[in-house]
Amino acid sequence: MAKKISNSFSNKELLGFYEKMFLIRKFEEKAGQLYGAGKIGGFCHLYIGQEAVVTGILSSIQSEDTVVTSYRDHGHILARGVDPKYVMAELTGRKDGISKGKGGSMHMFSKANRFYGGHGIVGAQVPIGVGLAFAHKYRNEKKISRVYVGDGAMSNGQVFEAFNLASLWSLPVLFIIENNRYGMGTAVNRSAAGKDLYERATVFGVEGEKINGMDFFEVSQAAIRARDHIYENSMPYVIEMDTYRYRGHSMSDPATYRTKNEVNEMKSNDPLISMKNKLMKDFKIKEDEITDIEASIKKQIKEVEKFSLESPLPELNELFTEVYL
């Protein structure tokens, strides 16, 4: 496997992906701490544990491609290249936030980075993502829309309607099911009948597969396969990621629905640690090189924190702006 990957990515590129994963992890840890300190309010859904999914997909993305996801969106917007300080300032509800403090954790967008949110209503992003794909096809652009959807959301009706439309109209969209095994406190086998979730798309003629979403390399390979499939066949594709969130659903989750053992077992499979080990073993990257990257990210996160706390609250007249164009 290592060989195959090394054909496609230089060590420098691979280190870049690791850096992104590490950035997301440290960013989310900091967000959790700032929530604990009362600096972030409302709902705050952390992405810790699922970093390999978004980074693996990133390895297949063209900068013009579009992305849309749910409320668990911090990692996704960081992966799209938005400066973390604007993301953190959104979490603290400040003027310099990416949505000027008006959207918060669940509602972040960046047109410049082709990131279309940040949607709080379960399932809503899926037809929206199909609509992005519709626009790409309509304009004859060689772009792919990537839509992330949770395991819980996979039982929401509009998701099925979206699969049907995407296939019926041959739209360039990749559905990425982030099956982290729970939708809030409901294990996937208590919310979804049938076998694998991706089969809910395949019945509509969308080809797809299920893979290990805890491994960057596996995700990356599947993402590239999917991209090629979409280019060659002008048809949608679906990948179900077997993944896991280490933290609670939102910050105030009693987490009584799963055992500590289960969480610890999944932690032994940490996507960051496994990528780091592979980089050293299979790609002969020196540990120093990696720890240097880690140190600079940690330093960056301190600056991000400071920025997000020093940025002022939005001006009061912001309340009434941007309701209409």
Add this chain to the structure above:
Amino acid sequence: MNILLPALSPTMEQGNLVKWLVKEGQQVNSGDILAEIETDKATMELDSPDDGIIQKIIVEEGTENIPVNSPIAVLKVEGEDEDSSSISIVEEKSTKNHANISNDIKSTSVSMSSIFNNQVADDKNWTEIEITMREALNNAIAEEMELDEDVFLLGEEVAEYDGAYKVTQGLLDKFGSKRVLDTPISEHGFTGLAIGAAMAGLKPICEFMTFNFSMQAIDQIINSAAKSLYMSGGEINVPIVFRGPNGAAARVAAQHSQCFVSWYSHIPGLIVVAPSNARDAKGLLKSSIRNPNPVIFLEHELLYKEKANVPSENDFLIPLGKANVINEGSDLTIIGFSMSVHRILSVLPEIQKLGLSPDIIDLRSIKPLDEECIYQSVKKTNRVVIVEDGWGNTSFGSHLSYLIQSNCFDYLDSEIIKVSGKDVPMPYAENLEALALPTKEEILSAVKKVTYKN
């Protein structure tokens, strides 16, 4: 750097230190788990904010009721001054007025319980206990389920998780999985299913985790639940209660903060209820469950923890369509429901300072509306202020002011003023959120205006 006891939920005020997973002198990396903290809801893990050495453990494991934000350990971070701390030190200007705003919200809820406890007992000597609105709703459901085998409960996380807001806590244990059902996140589907079951004679209580998600199912609610009786010439009724938190909670932004009073009271065939306190919540929910029509029962997350004296008898009912005058006066009438009642009460002292005594009407039911109670009061006071959290454009409050002017025209000594939520999606930032909802200043200035006090 001091490591502080974090708030792991917006309501957490203290926690217990169950276990330290590190020792003094130990090297840790940022993100490493340092300790297990127990809150009112759960046990959680505390992670290290930075790389460093645990210099000192201040609070021993096993200590209980540690206030949030108090130091529990000291982390020595390389290159950092002894007493600097990245989290606690960066206290900047802009957060200063955060405190004011949340105090404001707090005080609006605190002033409540005494008023509702003083309310005249509804015609009987009830055995009363002081409980939260959350418990009152839970009791109402449990009692009705006990009394009537046809009543069942369905919704997201209502069973094994004990309810996203703990309203349905313990009901699965009590009634089993046949009658308390966790649904997938398929609002359109399970709402339609519940309506079908109601058509067949069952009495579903359909919980929306919040009413924002009822929009996924609004076609079923309006086109199937509300209209069936009429379309069938009286053949098919739909005895169902749709319930859950409505309106703006705290800082959950545009897609999760909106009031559905105006939406649902627009629809013929629906009953709409919005209690402001635990006592009413119990009596009204029981009446709603027994009612043969579809009822939209709008709760408020920020009121779940508020307490009042609530009768424990299972025949305690509050009739639908009956308002409650919670403060009697003669100078003006102020009308609210659900959370807006608390906003009104929070300015009552200032209103009294102006030498004014208001009638304050808590509507409780939006549809049917207790018009008699409202008109009686207006004919006495001749002046009206209406407070609603929802958007003011084509709103319930607008309709109410139309009703008052057409029924009490000759009695009015002033224009009617309506204080509504601003015509914007709910922003996330704390200062903007507070401004988006009716503020104390706006209510007070409306009161002054209708009484010519400015």
